[in-house]
Amino acid sequence: MKNPTSFHACVADDAISKVSRLFNATLDDIFAELFQNARRAGATQISVSQIDYPDLGPVICLIDNGPGLSDPRDLFTLGQSAWENDVQSIEDAAGMGFFSLAGRRVRIIAQKHGTCRSWMIDAEPESFGGEVPITCSEGPPNHDGTTILIAIKPNESFVPAANHAARYLPIDVMIDGVIASRKDFLADAEYIEEWNGIRIGIYESSTVGFRNSEIINFHGVTLHARLPSLSQEFHRTYYARLDVTHCASLKLVLPARKEIVENAFMDDLRNHISLLFYQLIKEAGAHSLSYDNFRRAAALGIDLLPAAMMLREFKPSHADRDQTSLGAVKTITADDVIYDSEGGAIEEQNLAYALSAQRVETRLYDPKPAFTGYEWYEQLTRLSVKEYRVIGDTDTFCVAPGKRLTMTERPDQLEIQCILADATYSEAWTLATDWLIFGEDDWGLDDVDIAVTKSSKATSADLVDFLEHALFCPSDDAEAGSYDQQERWFRDEAEDLAINMLETSLDAEINAITRVIDRELYWLRRQDQIITVEIGKGRIDVSGLNPQPVAATE
The missing domain is CATH 3.30.565.10 (Histidine kinase-like ATPase, C-terminal domain)
Structure with a gap:
């Protein structure tokens, strides 16, 4: 060798x-x-x-x-x-x-x-x-x-x-x-601390105009860096910026000096920023940190109270997710209930209508998985939908959420069978309702089944709104038409279906003809005219459209 x-x-x-x-x-x-x-x-x-x-x-x-x-x-x-x-x-x-x-x-x-x-x-x-x-x-x-x-x-x-x-x-x-106009890099900070030659600024939100290149000020040169932030479910979110004044441990990547060198000092810096976040949260009092962040605060030596007992009121999602709105954040009690299900727009719209129609006292809230681990959250009662029950004159059918059921006549009763459960018990809960949709999410009117009880006082307009919330999801295909066109086509089809169910097929046909005339032709008539349209034997006859008299000249 x-x-x-x-x-x-x-x-x-x-x-x-x-x-x-x-x-x-x-x-x-x-x-x-x-x-x-x-x-x-x-x-x-x-x-x-x-x-x-x-x-x-x-x-x-x-x-x-x-x-x-x-x-x-x-x-x-x-x-x-x-x-x-x-x-x-x-x-x-x-x-x-x-x-x-x-x-x-x-x-x-x-x-x-x-x-x-x-x-x-x-x-x-x-x-x-x-x-x-x-x-x-x-x-x-x-x-x-x-x-x-x-x-x-x-x-x-x-x-x-x-x-x-x-x-x-x-x-x-x-x-x-x-x-030239100059300003303190941390001028808008809520809290500033000097640490190892760096001024750390803490901000309540990102609305101070953070740009990707303006997280750190290195003697006048602004740089991007990966710094921690801390979000809460319902309270403020914290961000950080750094103004370097006299720090030998923070190094820049050569030759361009536009990035921070990742080293042990940066790990310590990030941990210290997180510590500041938790200290500020402790001083603020109530918080809505995830349970994981709650435990991290404890690991850094910051003992916090559990997150405040707050959740969002349950609001059903829409098939068109852009139309879904968030419920209000409320302080809850140990007696309140979480909607704990993976159901989509159909199940949630079915449930929300049943709850509103009965005016039940149980207040339902959206789940917050990030709170899993807090004792108060673990002990809350969960509600889940088990099945739908269709009760007719002679037969009763049980249908799992997401499954279809072909209806030949309007049923006497419709029920949603729910399960209420917590860590120690479970019980059944029945909700009566006027109508239900059976089928999978993200399908149209032709791919689901709809049931309305015989005694329902619902109007076709009520049912059309309900069907739109549960089923209408516009296509972004360029050939599908505009959003407004697609929505109008859906509502027209839903209106025909609703009238056919609540009244008769003849009423649905008359309404369809009336809708076309009202939308496309009615504007042609003068106030003193009566126009008659006769359709039959392969032709259309129109009478009553007399020419408007010409005003006499002087």
Whole structure:
């Protein structure tokens, strides 16, 4: 076996030629990086404007009042950072920000650090990739700070990008002679805590305008990060934002520095944010955390009371789910009941009508599986639908939810057989009702069976509304017609069916003809006209449509 060899990692000779891909070369990137460079150098003010420079033409002129440069080569040495040790350790500056200018012609006039002299540095677009040399000559005397002249592209507007980069920068930026508006990154926070060099802001909701890139403010640059949030069933939801002030442990992914490095510190940070959420919830009093979050709070050392006894009132779902509304949130008691079933719109509409028709005292609520584990929730009584019972003159039929039953005549009675049960007991509960739908969800009128008792006082309009809630689900097929058209077609068919059931087939036919005339033809008549339409023997005769008399001329 040969002796092992060793070697060191290195950077390929042509790596510098790829620097144009480190950044997008947009003004957003350029201002973000150059503002950061000026701040790190100790500048307290930056100005940005557009000027016509004698030998460069239209340029963006960026001036800062920092101390200038010690060595111009530091700007063009990929990966080299010339910042003071404390800046380097706290911000992990990578020495790549100036390469955001790659692809543009640039001139820098920089004070020689600690002197009254200056450098004038010229770089062509190809200079950043090492293809064209950078020239450095003596600049004007008594030049303070650093001036960067950047060739502008056609139709390029620098003002929005400069204002965006200046929003959360901790130093003043003057744009076209006007000081850019700045604000505290956590200005709208409900609660702020300093933690390991980071200001943590807690928000009650996401309405503060969170953008994907604006979760963390890193000295003026906004970043996206995966931070915890904490939602409750009926109470406020909590979110977090971070304003980094002096934290050496929070690192950015190089070279673009637009993402957070995932490390143990970030795990600790996320746990601390969650701890703050639970502390605020404890101070607020009542809560509606899931049982899992309740247990996590306990694991973090926050002892909370159980979630408040609150649930939503049961409201039946619609076949058209966009029309389903949520019930009101109510405080409940141990005597209240949960609707605990996987039934869809048909079962829920059947049950809701039966409950409303009988005006039963039992208050029914929607289940909340996230509360499973709380003692009060586990002890509540559950209601489930077992079967439907159809009672006629001689026969009684029992039908499971979702199954069909062909009806030859209207029954004497209809019942919904329910089961009421909790952890310790179970009992049957019977609800009488005027009508029922038998069949599977997501099917139309032709695929279900409908029963209405002989004694029902329901009108056809009542039944049509009920059928629409339980069965109408519009198609999004382009050839199916608009929502309004589909709804009208369904209601017309349901109306014919309801009249046929509640009255006679003749009444249904007369109503269908009347509906067409009323909708399509009635508007043609004048108030003093009586129009007669005769249909038969393959022809239609219309009489009474006399021409309107012409007004006499003077």
